Amino acid sequence: MILTLLALAILAGPLIWRVPINEIDFTARLSPPSFDHPFGTDDLGQDLLARMLYGGRISLAVGFAAMAVALVAGTIIGAIAGISRGGIDAALMWITDLFLSLPQLPLLLLVIYLFRDFLKGLVGPEGGVFILIVLVIGGFRWMPVARLVRAQFLSLREKEFVEAARALGASNLRLVVRHILPNALGPVIVAGTIDVAAAIIAESTLSFLGLGFPPDIPTWGRLLFDAKDYLDIAPHWALFAGGAIFLTVIAINFIGDGLRDALDPRKVM
Amino acid sequence: MGHYLLRRLLIALPSLLGISLILFVLLALAPGDPFGELASNPNIPPEVREALRAKFGIDDPIFVRYLHWLAAMLHGDWGFSFASRIDVDRLILQRIPTTLYVVGSSQLLALAVALPVGVYAAMRPYSIFDQIANTFAFIGFSLPTFFTGLLLILIFSVNLGWLPFVYRADIDATGWHWYSEYLKQAIMPIAVLGLFQAASYTRYVRSAVLDVIKLDYVTTARSKGIGERKVIVKHVVRNALIPVVTLVALQMPSVFGGAIVTEQIFRIPGIGSLLISAILANDTPVIMAVTFVFACLVVLFNLIADILYGWLDPRISFR
Numbered sequence: 305m306i307l308t309l310l311a312l313a314i315l316a317g318p319l320i321w322r323v324p325i326n327e328i329d330f331t332a333r334l335s336p337p338s339f340d341h342p343f344g345t346d347d348l349g350q351d352l353l354a355r356m357l358y359g360g361r362i363s364l365a366v367g368f369a370a371m372a373v374a375l376v377a378g379t380i381i382g383a384i385a386g387i388s389r390g391g392i393d394a395a396l397m398w399i400t401d402l403f404l405s406l407p408q409l410p411l412l413l414l415v416i417y418l419f420r421d422f423l424k425g426l427v428g429p430e431g432g433v434f435i436l437i438v439l440v441i442g443g444f445r446w447m448p449v450a451r452l453v454r455a456q457f458l459s460l461r462e463k464e465f466v467e468a469a470r471a472l473g474a475s476n477l478r479l480v481v482r483h484i485l486p487n488a489l490g491p492v493i494v495a496g497t498i499d500v501a502a503a504i505i506a507e508s509t510l511s512f513l514g515l516g517f518p519p520d521i522p523t524w525g526r527l528l529f530d531a532k533d534y535l536d537i538a539p540h541w542a543l544f545a546g547g548a549i550f551l552t553v554i555a556i557n558f559i560g561d562g563l564r565d566a567l568d569p570r571k572v573m
Numbered sequence: 574m575g576h577y578l579l580r581r582l583l584i585a586l587p588s589l590l591g592i593s594l595i596l597f598v599l600l601a602l603a604p605g606d607p608f609g610e611l612a613s614n615p616n617i618p619p620e621v622r623e624a625l626r627a628k629f630g631i632d633d634p635i636f637v638r639y640l641h642w643l644a645a646m647l648h649g650d651w652g653f654s655f656a657s658r659i660d661v662d663r664l665i666l667q668r669i670p671t672t673l674y675v676v677g678s679s680q681l682l683a684l685a686v687a688l689p690v691g692v693y694a695a696m697r698p699y700s701i702f703d704q705i706a707n708t709f710a711f712i713g714f715s716l717p718t719f720f721t722g723l724l725l726i727l728i729f730s731v732n733l734g735w736l737p738f739v740y741r742a743d744i745d746a747t748g749w750h751w752y753s754e755y756l757k758q759a760i761m762p763i764a765v766l767g768l769f770q771a772a773s774y775t776r777y778v779r780s781a782v783l784d785v786i787k788l789d790y791v792t793t794a795r796s797k798g799i800g801e802r803k804v805i806v807k808h809v810v811r812n813a814l815i816p817v818v819t820l821v822a823l824q825m826p827s828v829f830g831g832a833i834v835t836e837q838i839f840r841i842p843g844i845g846s847l848l849i850s851a852i853l854a855n856d857t858p859v860i861m862a863v864t865f866v867f868a869c870l871v872v873l874f875n876l877i878a879d880i881l882y883g884w885l886d887p888r889i890s891f892r
Contacts, residue, residue, distance in 0.1 A: 402591045404823065405875055407867035409830030410848060411599075414864050417852045418599060505717050509834055512719045513849055525719075532723055532838070539727055546720035554715035561711075 355522040356548060362523045363504055364552070366438055370503035373442025375496045378449025379485075385450065386457025387480055397454070400447045408444045409509065415440050416515055433517050441506045445499055452495055456488035497560035501553045508549050524549050581879045585872050592868040593646065596861060597639050646865065661862045665844060669866070672843030675762055676832050682767030683774055690771075691778025692810060698783060706775060713772025718831045722765045722838035729761065762839045766831050770824065777820045781813040815885050822878035825871045 385396040419436060460466060461484060469483050510516035511525030527545035534541060694703040785791065786809055794808045795801075833845035840846065844863050851859035 399591075402588050402595075405588055405826065405868075405871050406592060406595070407826045407829050407864070407871050409826075409833050410864040410867045411595075413833075413848065413852055414596075414860055415599060417855075417860060501715070508717060509719060509830070512834070513837055515849075515852060528719060528723065539731070542723050542727070546717075546723060550716055550720060553717070554712065557711065557715050 355527060356524070356544060359521075359523040359527060359545075360548060360552075362434075362517065362521065363507060363525070363549070366434070366441070366507040366523075367500045367504040367556075369438040370441040370445065370506070371496050371499045373438060374445040374499050374503075375449055375492065377442065378446035379453050379492065381446065382450035382453025383457060383480055383485065383488075386454040387461065387476065387484075393454075396450075400450050403444070404447045406444070408506075412440055412444065412506065412510065413513070413515060416510065433521075437507055437510065437516060441503050445502060445506075449492060449495055449499075452491055453488055456491065457484055460484045460487055494560060494563045497556060497563060501556040501560070504549065504552060504556075577883055578880065581876060585876050589869065589872055592872070593643060593865065594639070596865060596868075597642055600857075600861065601638070661858050664847065664859065665862060665866055668842060668844045668847050671841060672832060672836070672845060675759065675766065675835070675841060675843060676828060678759070679763045679766035679832075680770065680828070682763055683770035686768070686771040687774035687778050688810075691775045692782050692805065692813075694775070695779045695782035695786060696805065703779075706779075710772045710775045713768060714776075716769070718765055718769050718834050719838060721769065722761070722835060725761050725765060726838070758839075762835045762841060765838075766828075766835050769831060770828060773824065774817070774821065777817050778813065781816045782809060784816075785809050785813045811885060815882065818878050818881050818885065822875050825874045829867050829870060 381396055381400070385393045385400075416436060420433065461479075466479060466483055469479055474483070507516060507523065508525030508528070511523045512529045514529050516525060517523050524545045528542055528549075531542035531545060690706050694700075694706045697703055791804060791808055794804045799808075829845075832843070833848060835841070836843045836845035837849055844866060848860065848863040848867075850856075851863065
């Protein structure tokens with residue numbers, strides 16, 4: 305419900321609230337919420353409502369895209385591990401466990417530090433950072449999905465309907481794609497919902513540390529990063545940006561929790 | 574037990590190797606010369622640059638470079654910080670106690686909150702206490718640490734003026750005054766980190782205790798006339814802790830992630846803020862070393878979790 309409202313506001317908002325995000329007005333510097341600027345203004349007098357609406361789009365887009373990357377990568381790896389026995393399975397699971405024990409935030413920072421300039425040169429500053437952040441966040445979140453898919457495969461591949469399909473001469477690929485995968489996807493989607501929240505937090509964290517999107521793209525984390533130096537004179541700035549992140553994350557978590565209770569009361573990990 | 578420990582250590586070693594390999598591949602794949610900063614810095618004479626290139630074997634095949642790099646890391650030769658002009662290992666040694674202090678106390682706080690609350694909530698499922706605890710836990714782990722940190726600063730430092738919001742390593746006071754200042758500046762970072770973890774731990778503890786409390790052996794223990802308190806502490810909690818330890822160990826990477834953010838907000842001079850400033854200053858050796866140290870810490874805590882398993886469930890160490 306809250307999420308729908310937020311998503312609607314983010315998608316339709318710019319059509320209604322037509323203040324440009326980068327209009328600088330020094331006479332209205334750091335002004336608290338008023339009729340002209342419902343969410344107040346920042347240190348350059350830029351309208352915060354417009355910036356929040358714009359940033360929300362990016363934050364949500366990063367969240368969903370990173371979730372998609374994590375789901376696809378996790379499903380492929382989990383499926384390969386689940387259908388093949390012995391060496392390949394063990395090796396893939398070892399890699400999964402290795403990734404699970406990696407310190408994610410330092411590595412995220414490291415990868416972004418190393419590859420930022422390269423991708424910027426390749427596809428421009430905004431697209432480059434977007435692709436990089438989505439790939440990297442997704443690339444460090446596929447492990448739970450892979451474990452889940454593998455566990456599903458291990459139990460599903462012994463079921464009678466799979467035996468029957470195999471007896472009819474279906475190839476391994478067909479077995480996986482047509483018979484096992486559709487049955488394994490339920491809990492995966494639940495895990496994916498919670499991943500969206502985690503990805504949004506990850507993106508905001510990066511931006512908050514000043515290492516996410518460039519300063520002229522106001523994501524919610526970036527707004528908080530800029531706001532933290534003006535906490536004493538313009539608290540509204542930080543409160544609105546942080547509140548938006550909090551509301552989005554808690555709404556997504558609620559949906560994920562509800563889905564999990566409805567579909568499968570037993571563990572997701 | 575000794576045998577079990579040895580086996581766990583042998584399992585931890587390959588994962589450390591794997592992490593070092595990932596780090597190295599990242600560095601090798603990165604476009605451009607990691608010493609580009611050196612090359613453009615006029616303060617560094619060309620012969621030093623050449624010596625460094627030779628030492629790091631930039632022109633050798635990649636496998637040889639990895640072995641060289643690994644050997645250097647194992648020797649404790651972690652390179653030289655471009656920005657701070659001292660050896661990286663000394664820089665990290667200066668910073669690491671602060672980080673361990675903050676992370677350690679926040680974990681203790683998290684467990685001190687989560688264990689009683691989780692157990693009590695699970696003993697009376699769906700009671701008012703349980704619902705309140707659940708709601709708070711839900712809000713707690715949906716609030717990102719960077720936001721709670723700013724909120725606390727806003728409330729306690731800016732509005733109330735009770736607590737300092739900058740962490741200082743050099744407090745010019747002695748005796749009791751020193752201790753009180755030290756505690757005051759550590760309250761907020763530890764609370765931010767600890768309460769965030771406490772929220773998710775509470776949920777784990779609650780569901781683990783709920784799983785165990787319905788089992789037959791608990792009913793048996795009760796019917797033998799053992800007091801409720803003893804049943805809970807000795808029979809239920811000890812078994813419920815096994816899955817909790819797993820989940821806590823899995824949380825370790827995100828705990829250190831949270832530590833980086835918290836250190837950045839409160840300007841704590843730990844290795845997390847060292848990492849951020851190194852990235853902003855393009856200080857590659859420091860970045861690599863700090864990331865590696867974080868990886869080692871995570872592996873170390875996983876090892877501690879394994880030891881805890883052996884203590885909680887002696888059957889595990891005999892397998």
